[in-house]
Amino acid sequence: MTTGENIVAADVTAAEPGPRPDIDLQTLDAIQRRVLWLATSMIHHANKVRSTPSGVKVGGHQASSASIVSIMSALWFAHLRAPDRVSVKPHASPVLHAINYLLGRLDASYLTELRSFGGLQSYPSRRKDPDPVDFSTGSVGIGATATIWSALAHRYVAGHFEAPRGGRHISLLGDAELDEGAIWEALVDPAVPRLGEALWIVDLNRQSLDRVVPDIAAGRIGAMFEAVGWQTIVVKYGRRLRGLFERPGGEALRDRIDSMPNEEYQHLLRSTPEQLRERLPGEGRGHREVQRLIADVEDADLGAAVRDLAGHDLVDLLDAFAQADAVTDRPSVIFAYTIKAWSLPTEGHPANHSALLSTEQWRALAGRLGADADDPWRRFDEGSAEAEVCRATAQRLEREPTPAAQPPAVPADLGRAHAGRSSTQQAFGRFFVDLAHSAPDVARHVVTVSPDVASSTNLGGWINRVGIWHMGDRIDWFADDTDTLVKWRESAHGQHIELGIAEGNLVGLLGELGATWSRDGRPLLPIGTMYDPFVNRALEPWSFGMYAGGQSILVGTPSGVTLAPEGGAHHSITTPSVGLEQPMCVAWEPAFGQDLEWTLLHALGRLGRPDGTSSYFRLTTRPIDQALAAVPTDPEDLARRREHALAGGYVLRTAEAAPEVTLVGMGAILPEVLGAADQLAEAGIAADVVCLTSADLVFRALRARQGIREGDDDILDVLFPAGRAAPIVTVLDGHPHTLAFLGAVRGTAIANLGVDDFGQSGDVQDLYRHFGIDEDAIVDAALDLVR
Structure with a gap:
């Protein structure tokens, strides 16, 4: 089709039987009409029947659900197999719940609880909905691409x-989702063209939230899919309309429909028969042929023909699904043309996205669909053909329970003596070599992922040991080059996955790698690395992966203005507080190698389990004298240090006298904090020094003490004993507000130092001095508090 193209689609009830003797189309049509009724009624009940004391609109999407009813009904009741997994577009969640209800997977009591507390979620949720949901969706584009990463x-x-054999990984997405950058970022990854198990079905209804899309350009978009290796299938005109095309004047009608803008086609859907006869021929070339063609077509048949989009033709849909299944060496995409609000009074209206049927319209719909408005949740009668198909479908789609497999036991430490000058990023690289030696079974479950920054984030040694994972072996043409530090050995046995420069892809894959414990019964320990300044870019898809149940570790390195020469474009400022505020995740920023080893092992031990959690590590390239950590040598003291480090921090230095000030540092800034403590001591001012490993955990402890959340608050007495309460100066290479809550622990005065502006190139000390996080600035802040 050309720019501004349009399609018209089929009336399922009028469709003649197709070449599928194994499918009873009348029964399947009755089922899809009941699905439409249930989905529409759930939204109607939530908005028109159920009491809403707050007065806030409940919402729902009757139009978006209606447009995809045919696709989902054909898919579930006549095509899917048990191992297949389906991501359902966010606004079609009522359709999914209606199908699950008919399959006996959802109790009727939930049908009146759409968008209520404890009821059905607004969008499909793996963790929060009571019925089976394969993928959480809701953040547009991310749910669709999840199928790529799950594959x-x-x-x-x-x-x-060993894992159960998988099936298709299917995305049902709206055409407006193709506007999202996440879609195209995922499609161009070099691994994707090999994923023959991936299938996307685009519900092409030519409308978004507030408008008729002016330029769908499906031909151009389809060519873009083909260009990155996908099979493209178009389900366009229904059989009734195709029949008209075969008559004299049919080619002119096809040209007319192809060339009309989307808005004009939507306008035709709102036309009376008289208006339709006037408007359909248009005024351009071929209009007389169209007039002659439709002159002897009955009004009802003409109206049905204009609506005859093949995305509502069950036979065409099933044929397209079969065509997709026939190609196994590359992914497939089906463009299924549909009508938004199909079969509803609001169909085709540009403002129908959030429109709700009135009670009168809803009751009238029951009559048209063969339902009962006075008994809206009634299932099909026992013994009916429809009930039998539902029973057989439920049996066909029944999955074996996911086998429970415990993740490997992670050791408490790796036995390395951290000495000399080293950065946490260097310690991170050494960690994997030590892990492979000390805990090979744990290392076997580790999979690392990077967006083209593996060697620059110190994963080179690990990659040389385990190799790159690739779907098929590839030759390393530089294997004999002695100047090559990283051996790029690619095979199906590697444990590092290297993606292109696309942080969204990395965290999308992390989320799905972190969900194999629940999907496949095989827990992995996924770790992703990226430059910390780009964590915010990747935050939404990573956060959404956690919402969906994925557990992983994200390492942002290097971080802060400590990456001084790289300039402001590569300086991360807000990431410490982002980590603190991220649900289902613990944020860590260790200063020393020993702290990194302990906390990273602990984080690995929290992956791949029902009560597990993700972690975010903020690391640095700044070498620090490891002697400053003053790691205890006494076993009991060492065990106590580790316990405190894993709880959020420890007291690094205790003044001989009662402190006049407490200096709190986190991360790479600890040398300046300790240097400031020395200066204060020389001036006769006693200062305790606290080293935080996780502001996140300390903040949780404070909330537990305040009775806001459950948890242990003992670490607060360790870090800030009541008998040594003093004004606090906090310092970190990040936004100062991250640690501002510490003043509430003992109700003391507090000064928060950090970075609150864009950086610039320079030496580390230049930038520390510029932003007021150097030794002198810390001393000045302390003096201001104690004077």
Whole structure:
């Protein structure tokens, strides 16, 4: 089709039987009409029947649900297999729940609880909905691309461990989702063209939230899919309309429909028969042929033909699904043309996205769909053909329970003596070599992922040991080059996955690698690395992966203005507080190698389990004298230090006298904090020094003490004993507000130092001095508090 193209689609009830003797189309049509009724009624009840004391609009999407009813009904009741997994577009969640209800997977009591507390979620949720949901969706574009990453994750886990064989990974997405950058970022990854198990079905209804889309340009978009290796299938005109095309004047009608703007086509859907006969021919070339063609077509048949989009033709849909299944060496995409609000009074209206049927319209719909408005949740009668199809479908889609597999036991430490000058990023690189030696079974479950920054984030040694994971072996043409530090050995047995420069792809894959414990019964320990300044870019898809149940570790390195020569574009400022505020995740910023080893092992031990959690590490390239950590040598003291480090921090230095000030530092800034304590001591001012490993955990402890949340608050007495309460100066290479809460621990005065502006190039000390986080600035802040 050309720019501004349009399609018209089929009336399922009028469609003649197709070449699928195994499918009873009348029964399937009755089922899709009941699905439409249930989905529409759930939204109607939530908005028109159920009491809403707050007065806030409940919402729901009757139009968006209606447009995809045919696709989902054909898919579930006549095509899916048990191993297949489906990501459902956010606004079609009522359709998914209606299908699950008919399959006996959802109790009727939930049908009146759409968007209520403890009821059905507004959008499909793996963790929060009471019925089976394969993928959480809601953040547009991210739910769709999750199928790509789940397919890759299944390939990886099945190749490294025994896992149940997977099926198709299917995305049902709205055409407006194709506007999202996440879609195209994922499609161009080089691994994607090999994923023959991936299938996307685009509900092409030519409308977004507030408008008729002026330029769908499906031909251009389809060509873009083909350009990155996908099979493209178009389900466009229904059989009734195709029949008109075969008559004299049919080619002119096709040209007319192809060339009309989307808005004009939507306008036709709102036309009376008289208006339709006037408007359909248009005024351009071929209009007389169209007039002659439709002159002897009955009004009802003409109206049905204009609506005859193949995305509502069950036979065409099933044929397209079969065509997609026939190609196994590359992914497929089906563009299924549909009508938004199909079969509803609001169909085709540009403002129908959030429109709700009136009670009168809803009751009238019951009559048209063969339902009962006085008994809206009634299932099909026992013994009916529809009930039998529902029973058989439920049996066909029944999955074996996911086998429970415990993640490997992670050791408490790796036995390394951290000495000399070293950065936490260097310690991170050494960690994996030590892990492979000390805990090989744990290392076997580790999979690392990077967006083209593996060597620059110190993963080179690990990559040389385990190799790159690739779907098929590849030759390393530089294997004999003695100047090559990283051996780029690619095979199906590698444990590092290197993506292109696309942080969204990395965290999308992390989320699915971190969900194999629940999907495949095989827990992985996924760790992703990226430059910390780009964590904010990747935060939404990573956060959404955690919401969906994925557990992983994200390492942002290097971080802060400590990466001084790189300039402001590579300086991360807000990431410490982002980590503190991220649900289902613990944020860490260790200063020393020993702290990193302890906390990273602890984080690995929290992955791949029902009560698990993700972690975010903020590391640095700044070498620090490891002697400053003053790691205890006495076993009991060492165990106590580790316990405190894992709880959020420890007292690094205790003044001989009662402190006049407490200096609190986190991360790479600890040398300046200790240097400031020395200066204060020389001036006769006693200062305790606290080293935080996780502001996140300390803040949680404070909330537990305040009775706001459950948890242990003992670490607060360790870090800030009541008998040594003093004004506090906090310092970190990040936004100062991150640690501002510490004043509430003992109700003391507090000064918060950090970085609150864009950086610039320079030496570390230049930038520390510029932002007021150097030794002198810390001393000045302390003096201001004690004077």
